[in-house]
Amino acid sequence: MVSMIRSLGDRSLRSLIDLDKGHVSREIYVNEAIYAQELEQVFARAWLFIGHESQVPKPGDFVVSRMGEEEVILTRDRKNVLHVFLNTCRHRGMKVCRYDDGNTLVFTCPFHGWSYDTDGRLVGVPYQDAAYKGDLDKSKWGLHEVAQMCNYYGSIWATWDRKAPSFEDYLGPFATQVRRCFEGSDGEDNGVELFNPAIKWRIPTNWKFPGFSFDGDSAHGAMTHRSVNVAAIGPQGELEGGSRSGVRAAFPQTSYEMSSPEYGHGGHNPIFELPGVAPYADTWQTVPGVDDYYREMREKKQKKYADEFLHGGTALVWPNVNIQPHRILIWHPHGVGVTESWRQYPVDRNAPKLVKDAQRRYMMRYGGPCGMTESDDMENWNYAFPASLGTMAQRLPYNFEMGAGHATTDERVPGITLNYRIAEENQRSRLNRWLQFMEAGSWDDIIPVKK
């Protein structure tokens, strides 16, 4: 338990962030004590993305994930119930699971042999009779389970805080957008599976650089991604002028930065001016057959949403995950200056192998440590951190002024703040939520809370 910082010398945390002006001290990105407080105040309290039920389809299946700096195990027990446990033996702390994923009868600690059922119960203790002489109450020493877990249309989320609101209440006005990110291309709920394993790598930067700017920093695209746009890595290759993204059909819509300062979530999303979904535009010319599949799925989706005005498409869920229909980006804190990036890629569960392979290859050349787009991003995040460490550098605030004071609302998206599609509204929203979490004594102090 760290002692909570409300002030640094004669400066309060609030003095480091002036959201009206859009000025933010670099210190919140580089200060070790502030980072330690984040682990306690943010990551031990917020709902965090764990994985997807498709990663553990059979009883005994498990996959190791993370919450903050700590490893957790997502497992399906023999009664088909999902659990999330801290990956540490209750005896002496050793990891009870040292594989990324697999299937097991029990989690046996390799140190002294304490053994846990997949439902977390301590079921095996060596020398229980001879040495403990029956004194050890095994029922009190099971694996430590999260306080709350939610299976949200196939995606698995968890929090260590039993006072946290329900996951859907936590999402607030972004619940529908998150739900739709886990739809299949035909519009059916819970229609995807994740490619296994996740791509994981560490980058030398603070988690907030990518975590707060991703899907909240459209201004960087034209400069940072100049080269990858020219390289035409999109599924259409060099057709249609090339791009890193696919071809989209014209459809009346307006794109915005969407955010919720009260919840900290955000996204870059269009509001469609007509009901239904956009017509399908061929974009997979480099892999014949894929367009046929997605065109058919679009027709099914159109039937579902023919009368509905849609909005959305992506969601950055506070604090550290960005959900998109074909990729999930997670930034785990791993030290004040180290972030462990995880990429997981959803694909239609019922898609033919041709489509799954095409989608996987496109995502690999787009994102991850070797993907051309994220290589661009890493250059910025990795160099901005050390360039903010210096004594002189820390005297200079970051500038988040873009669009400040120009936010609007729209009755079609209640509870959501809109700004021009290139702004820093989303990042200011995240910083606002960060301050709420860092100052709050418990969930009772964090608005909005539904009792």
Add this chain to the structure above:
Amino acid sequence: MADAREPKAEEQMSINDTVIIRDVPVGAKVRLRSKAIAEVTANPQDGGWLFIKFLEFPDNPSRVGEEDMVFCTDVLAVV
């Protein structure tokens, strides 16, 4: 798979006397320190534990048919 060595008393055993159980197959029978004979019902292959069902238990006949887990140091031999 059968271990023909004479079982030692527990206090005389060294770590080298522990039967290697990692690959004992389901259906095999094991003799336990408790003098019970048990059938292996599952093997997590962690080298530490076997899931078993008691077939014979001279000192506690009521446990015959009961399922349990046994640690490697309680396994005297695969029979």
